[in-house]
Amino acid sequence: MRVVDLLSLKGRANLMGILGSLLLYYVALSDRPWWILRGGSTGERLFEIAVSPFAFSAELLGKPIIVPIIPYLNLAARLSVLLAASTTLIGSIFAGKKWSGPLLSLRGLTVPLVFLLGIIAGT
Amino acid sequence: MAKVGAIVLALSVAVTLAPIVYALNQYGWDIRPLVTPVYSPPKIDYTMRFKGVEIEGGHIHIIITITNLGELRTWFMGVNATAFGLNGEVLGRVVLTHSLVIDPGSLGVLRLRLELDHKAIGALATHLMRSEAMQVYVKGSITVNVLGSEATAPLTLSFPLSRKDLAGGTLTVGILGGPEG
Numbered sequence: 100m101r102v103v104d105l106l107s108l109k110g111r112a113n114l115m116g117i118l119g120s121l122l123l124y125y126v127a128l129s130d131r132p133w134w135i136l137r138g139g140s141t142g143e144r145l146f147e148i149a150v151s152p153f154a155f156s157a158e159l160l161g162k163p164i165i166v167p168i169i170p171y172l173n174l175a176a177r178l179s180v181l182l183a184a185s186t187t188l189i190g191s192i193f194a195g196k197k198w199s200g201p202l203l204s205l206r207g208l209t210v211p212l213v214f215l216l217g218i219i220a221g222t
Numbered sequence: 223m224a225k226v227g228a229i230v231l232a233l234s235v236a237v238t239l240a241p242i243v244y245a246l247n248q249y250g251w252d253i254r255p256l257v258t259p260v261y262s263p264p265k266i267d268y269t270m271r272f273k274g275v276e277i278e279g280g281h282i283h284i285i286i287t288i289t290n291l292g293e294l295r296t297w298f299m300g301v302n303a304t305a306f307g308l309n310g311e312v313l314g315r316v317v318l319t320h321s322l323v324i325d326p327g328s329l330g331v332l333r334l335r336l337e338l339d340h341k342a343i344g345a346l347a348t349h350l351m352r353s354e355a356m357q358v359y360v361k362g363s364i365t366v367n368v369l370g371s372e373a374t375a376p377l378t379l380s381f382p383l384s385r386k387d388l389a390g391g392t393l394t395v396g397i398l399g400g401p402e403g
Contacts, residue, residue, distance in 0.1 A: 161369065164260070
């Protein structure tokens with residue numbers, strides 16, 4: 100009971116939710132790739148693909164490959180994770196309020212999980 | 223509570239769909255250009271220019287200047303070619319003495335070694351005794367490496383081989399040795 104009290108600041112806020120939402124903000128605002136595939140030999144790069152749900156870059160023989168829809172899909176993924184992080188943060192700060200319940204969910208994990216499963220299935 | 227849940231759901235759908243709808247609108251609601259990859263491959267191009275002939279180590283060396291007109295650093299790895307005389311007789315094998323890396327827009331010097339056949343040495347000597355020079359044709363392939371990927375390109379070259387070129391040098395078999403070739 101003491102741990103629960105501590106983590107919820109005696110029912111006023113949800114500390115784990117706040118930390119989780121801050122982590123989601125960090126993940127969603129980062130442009131670093133989650134998965135990189137490089138090809139080539141003798142130390143030179145023939146191709147490189149660097150992807151995350153929020154960024155994509157592909158290069159072949161030093162020239163970029165552009166798929167026009169991908170930046171928009173990245174933006175959609177980023178916005179949905181930012182929204183999930185924001186609702187989780189608000190719901191966690193106002194954990195004592197009645198309306199905070201629907202704001203807390205695991206929606207923010209959907210994009211990373213789908214992405215990771217896609218990468219595993221693709222490789 | 224249900225109202226808050228509905229608002230959150232509506233916002234989630236909106237932020238997910240809005241960028242996709244915006245993209246479709248930007249591309250005139252035509253999905254094909256939106257999903258078609260756009261790629262312009264880098265240019266790989268070079269020019270070769272015959273510079274001269276040298277005798278070294280008992281072999282004829284064909285000196286060629288090569289200019290990398292492409293957009294990528296190119297490693298000239300090897301040559302697999304045959305040298306022919308005017309009448310199509312085989313003079314010997316042509317190989318690259320040292321591999322060479324040339325940056326885009328830069329110039330390098332390739333040294334090709336003509337390894338004469340024993341039979342060809344006699345024919346070459348006879349020809350050069352009768353005339354001042356003879357035309358040598360080189361046909362084969364050159365192997366290049368670009369960003370770790372190997373490719374083979376055709377190699378065609380012709381150059382004049384004169385008595386003067388061979389003067390002062392000693393070929394492996396020695397028939398053409400001496401200042402007069």
